[in-house]
C-alpha cells in the first residue's frame with residue numbers, strides 16, 4: 001500500500017537540470033521538504049542559485065511575498081547520492097536525461113532504497129512507465145507525471161499510469177499535484193508523446209513546412225500564431241473553440257485543407273539542417289532566430305513575467 005497524498009511530507013527529486021530544479025521548487029513553494037540529487041557536481045552546486053533567481057522573479061511580480069524566498073530555499077536540501085535523496089522520501093520525481101536504460105536503472109535502484117509506501121514518478125517526455133518500471137519489484141507504485149517547462153509556472157502535469165500502476169498510486173500522484181496547485185490531466189493509456197507532445201509536434205510539422213516553403217517569415221509565422229491560436233488557447237480548449245466556430249464549417253475546411261498539409265513521418269529538413277550545423281536555438285546562440293546571452297536572459301525574464309500575469313489572471 002502506498003502513501004496517500006495527505007501523508008506525503010518529504011519529496012525527493014532525482015536530476016537537478018532544467019526540469020528537476022523547477023520541480024523541486026514547485027514542491028518547496030507549497031511547503032514540502034525536498035531533497036534533490038544529481039550526478040553532475042555543477043548541476044548540484046547551481047540548484048539553490050537557480051531556484052533563488054526564479055523565486056526573485058515571481059516575488060517581484062507579486063506571486064509570493066519577498067519574505068518567503070529564504071523559507072522556500074531552506075526547505076530544499078541538496079545531497080550527493082540517489083540513496084540519500086530517496087531514503088526518507090514519501091514521493092519521488094525522477095527528472096534525469098531522456099534515456100531509457102538510465103531511467104530503468106534509477107527506478108530499479110529507487111525500488112530498493114525507498115520505503116515500500118513511497119510513490120515513484122518519472123518526468124519522462126516519451127517512455128511508457130511499463131518499460132521504465134520493468135526491473136522493479138513493485139511496479140504498482142510507479143507512474144509518469146509529465147511536467148512542462150518552466151515547471152514552477154506552467155499549470156499542466158500529464159499523469160500517465162503504466163500497465164501495473166495501482167489505483168492508489170494514481171490517486172496519490174493526482175492529489176499531490178492538486179495540493180501544489182498544478183492542473184493534473186489523466187492520460188487514459190500509454191501512448192507515445194502523451195497528449196501535449198503529440199499535439200505540439202503535429203502543429204510544428206506544419207509550422208516548419210510553411211517556413212521551409214517560404215510561405216511567410218519566421219517572425220510572421222510566430223506573430224500569426226501568438227495573436228490568434230495562442231490568444232484563444234490561453235483559456236479556450238481546441239475542442240470548445242471548434243464548437244463555438246461551428247462543426248459544419250470545420251468539417252468542410254478540414255476536408256479541403258488536410259490533403260494539402262505536410263504529412264511527413266520524420267523531422268523537417270530545415271530542422272535537421274539547423275541541428276547538423278550545431279544551431280540548437282537559444283542554448284547555442286542561433287536557431288530560427290539569433291541570440292546573445294543578454295538577449296536570452298531578457299527573453300526568459302519577459303517570458304516568465306508574462307506567464308506570471310497569465311497565472312494570476314487565469315488560475
Ligand SMILES: NC(=O)c1ccc[n+]([C@@H]2O[C@H](COP(=O)([O-])OP(=O)(O)OC[C@H]3O[C@@H](n4cnc5c(N)ncnc54)[C@H](O)[C@@H]3O)[C@@H](O)[C@H]2O)c1
Pocket residue numbers: 014015016017018019020037038039040043095096097098099102106123124125126146147148149
Ligand atoms: N526540458 C523540457 O522542456 C522538458 C519538459 C518535460 C519533460 N522533460 C523531461 O525531463 C527530463 C529531464 O529533462 P531536462 O530538460 O531537465 O534535462 P537536463 O539535461 O537539463 O537535466 C538532466 C539532469 O539529469 C542529470 N542526470 C543524468 N543522469 C543522472 C543520474 N543517473 N542520476 C542523477 N542525475 C542524473 C544530469 O546531470 C542533468 O543535470 C527528461 O526526461 C526530459 O525528457 C523535459
